[in-house]
Amino acid sequence: MTARTLFDKVWDEHVVHRLSEGPVLLYVDLHLVHEVTSPQAFDGLRRAGRRVRRPDLTLATVDHNVPTTDRLRPIDDPIAAKQLEALSTNTRVFGIELFDLDSPNQGIVHVIGPELGATQPGMVIVCGDSHTSTHGAFGALAFGIGTSEVEHVLATQCLVMSKPKTLEAHWTGRLVPGVTAKDMILDLIGRIGTGGATGHVIEYTGEPIRELSMEQRMTICNMSIEAGARAGMIAPDETTFKYLQGRPRSPAAGAWNAAVQHWRELHSDPGATYDARVAIDAATVAPQVTWGTSPGMVTSIKGRVPDPKQFETEAERSAAKRALEYMGLKAGIPLEGLPIERVFLGSCTNGRIGDLRAAARVVRGRSVAPTVRAMVVPGSMRVKAAAEREGLDKVFTDAGFEWRNAGCSMCLGMNADVLRSGERCASTSNRNFEGRQGKGGRTHLMSPEMAAAAAIAGCLVDVRGWNLADLPESAELDLAS
Amino acid sequence: MTPFVSHTGRVAGLPRENVDTDQIIPKQFLKGLARTGLGPALFYDWRYLSDGQPNPEFELNRPAVAGASILVAGANFGCGSSREHAAWALADAGFRTVLAPSFADIFFANCCQNGMLPVCLAEHEVKELFRRLAGATVERPYVLTVDLPAQRVHDEAGFTAKFTIDPYRREMLLQGLDEIGRTLREEPRIAAFERRRAIGIPARA
Numbered sequence: 001m002t003a004r005t006l007f008d009k010v011w012d013e014h015v016v017h018r019l020s021e022g023p024v025l026l027y028v029d030l031h032l033v034h035e036v037t038s039p040q041a042f043d044g045l046r047r048a049g050r051r052v053r054r055p056d057l058t059l060a061t062v063d064h065n066v067p068t069t070d071r072l073r074p075i076d077d078p079i080a081a082k083q084l085e086a087l088s089t090n091t092r093v094f095g096i097e098l099f100d101l102d103s104p105n106q107g108i109v110h111v112i113g114p115e116l117g118a119t120q121p122g123m124v125i126v127c128g129d130s131h132t133s134t135h136g137a138f139g140a141l142a143f144g145i146g147t148s149e150v151e152h153v154l155a156t157q158c159l160v161m162s163k164p165k166t167l168e169a170h171w172t173g174r175l176v177p178g179v180t181a182k183d184m185i186l187d188l189i190g191r192i193g194t195g196g197a198t199g200h201v202i203e204y205t206g207e208p209i210r211e212l213s214m215e216q217r218m219t220i221c222n223m224s225i226e227a228g229a230r231a232g233m234i235a236p237d238e239t240t241f242k243y244l245q246g247r248p249r250s251p252a253a254g255a256w257n258a259a260v261q262h263w264r265e266l267h268s269d270p271g272a273t274y275d276a277r278v279a280i281d282a283a284t285v286a287p288q289v290t291w292g293t294s295p296g297m298v299t300s301i302k303g304r305v306p307d308p309k310q311f312e313t314e315a316e317r318s319a320a321k322r323a324l325e326y327m328g329l330k331a332g333i334p335l336e337g338l339p340i341e342r343v344f345l346g347s348c349t350n351g352r353i354g355d356l357r358a359a360a361r362v363v364r365g366r367s368v369a370p371t372v373r374a375m376v377v378p379g380s381m382r383v384k385a386a387a388e389r390e391g392l393d394k395v396f397t398d399a400g401f402e403w404r405n406a407g408c409s410m411c412l413g414m415n416a417d418v419l420r421s422g423e424r425c426a427s428t429s430n431r432n433f434e435g436r437q438g439k440g441g442r443t444h445l446m447s448p449e450m451a452a453a454a455a456i457a458g459c460l461v462d463v464r465g466w467n468l469a470d471l472p473e474s475a476e477l478d479l480a481s
Numbered sequence: 482m483t484p485f486v487s488h489t490g491r492v493a494g495l496p497r498e499n500v501d502t503d504q505i506i507p508k509q510f511l512k513g514l515a516r517t518g519l520g521p522a523l524f525y526d527w528r529y530l531s532d533g534q535p536n537p538e539f540e541l542n543r544p545a546v547a548g549a550s551i552l553v554a555g556a557n558f559g560c561g562s563s564r565e566h567a568a569w570a571l572a573d574a575g576f577r578t579v580l581a582p583s584f585a586d587i588f589f590a591n592c593c594q595n596g597m598l599p600v601c602l603a604e605h606e607v608k609e610l611f612r613r614l615a616g617a618t619v620e621r622p623y624v625l626t627v628d629l630p631a632q633r634v635h636d637e638a639g640f641t642a643k644f645t646i647d648p649y650r651r652e653m654l655l656q657g658l659d660e661i662g663r664t665l666r667e668e669p670r671i672a673a674f675e676r677r678r679a680i681g682i683p684a685r686a
Contacts, residue, residue: 129562
């Protein structure tokens with residue numbers, strides 16, 4: 001039998017039928033739904049008199065649009081409220097489970113899938129959101145789709161898809177302390193560019209990947225789309241199984257062993273080949289900060305804002321020039337020391353409990369600079385509850401951070417959490433596009449540790465060498481359990 | 482879905498790379514419940530000044546490209562968010578086809594789902610189209626024909642370029658087929674697949 005990659009194995013297991021023109025009907029195990037990209041899909045079903053084929057394999061929550069302030073007050077934005085109401089109605093009519101604003105399970109769709117154990121190795125998972133690639137951290141094939149495809153999956157539980165190519169991103173060596181999964185993925189995007197993996201599924205391999213926690217692996221897979229990849233995958237291992245065991249939607253005790261036995265087969269065979277390959281020495285990766293308006297416009301915190309003239313092509317030169325104008329930056333200035341006004345800790349990239357713990361170790365016993373407004377938006381209400389059990393909320397609020405309810409929040413600024421024009425933000429999110437966090441807002445992407453340090457320092461700063469506080473005792477207990 | 486066969490129309494150009502879907506349609510326009518009516522929001526933050534007046538600097542506001550139905554753009558067009566609103570906004574603003582050296586995967590699929598043809602051309606061909614478009618005036622707009630059956634783009638002044646597209650997408654676009662209706666015809670196969678593997682526990686090879 002020919003050697004197959006992890007991707008090949010998951011793909012092959014889900015081919016329902018090969019169409020005569022080439023693509024396949026691919027079966028979907030888990031369809032995640034949220035309020036922004038689904039109303040038109042449900043409307044399409046209704047108009048065509050179609051049903052949802054497998055409501056039991058479909059899970060909905062509200063995240064993009066929701067306020068992160070007091071949940072007891074009515075929602076100020078009437079248009080957003082209408083969209084949330086539409087999801088509530090649609091899920092009721094079509095028989096789909098919904099974690100609504102009042103649910104303890106509500107949160108960002110890519111945070112709640114894994115934390116509930118609904119995301120499992122070997123699955124095909126789709127959602128009308130490009131960061132669905134997050135779930136690939138479990139060895140699932142997970143990717144974002146448009147609303148027409150959402151409708152297609154609702155109606156048929158399948159997608160018509162041509163087989164993507166594969167790209168192996170292989171790390172060797174060891175990370176330097178203070179360098180995180182976020183830095184690994186930003187560094188990779190900087191190397192291959194925002195279109196570098198278009199048409200491909202990335203598999204992340206190598207010892208530095210094996211050493212990452214599940215949450216750190218999710219951070220890496222999450223930003224696969226920022227390199228243009230359809231999906232990112234990491235082969236499941238003991239870390240994966242340990243994470244999943246005992247979660248509410250994980251296989252029950254009686255089915256657990258059989259599940260793990262199957263999951264153990266989900267790795268690339270020796271000798272399996274990829275269509276492309278990138279090799280990176282983890283020891284060379286420094287804390288990364290974006291300087292421009294695309295995630296590929298990134299460099300080390302010790303770096304300088306590049307001169308547009310140094311780029312090879314005219315397109316790159318004009319893009320860099322535009323980016324510098326938008327970002328209000330001059331070529332050649334060092335990034336370290338650049339003053340910021342806002343800090344955003346959260347998102348499907350870095351809004352998990354591990355991210356909050358890492359940031360809390362930087363923040364504890366220190367204060368947010370008086371010139372900075374900083375906020376923490378936990379990725380889910382479960383993350384929020386866990387953080388509060390551990391006393392992390394107190395660490396953040398004592399330092400001067402705002403402590404919010406769960407949602408996508410200022411990652412995309414669909415709710416009231418936005419930057420004002422010209423405001424500069426250290427953000428743990430995934431996109432620094434023009435206007436992403438608010439029209440005229442200037443986003444610098446970085447790790448939770450780096451964003452926390454920026455909040456304290458009032459400027460971009462290298463977190464390496466900072467003394468890290470111990471977490472509150474309650475957190476240590478939780479970590480040990 | 483509206484079929485796409487052959488289309489002749491005025492051309493507008495956006496000579497920028499990595500145009501993301503946040504630019505094509507900013508987030509404040511994603512709160513609606515309909516697929517239609519998004520044309521006025523297309524490229525909103527680039528198209529209008531802060532006082533709401535059209536930005537005369539923006540490429541698509543050039544009088545010579547008014548009424549364009551063909552968009553030529555730089556590489557990796559449509560990157561970022563999966564929002565199909567980007568394709569809906571382009572369609573609602575009158576665009577039938579987008580020509581670029583490369584497209585982001587999800588945006589490409591979203592175009593095809595809406596009867597809008599994404600055409601991949603070589604870098605030098607796109608560059609040549611920008612050069613020809615630069616000479617367009619209100620009196621003499623630049624016009625192209627995008628011919629899907631022939632898989633060819635041409636103008637009346639000697640430009641011609643072939644393109645490839647996967648046969649499934651081609652057929653869907655030419656016929657304007659309802660993809661869901663087509664997949665539902667495979668229902669017995671889907672049901673058989675579900676029977677073969679027990680749903681609810683992990684799939685077995």
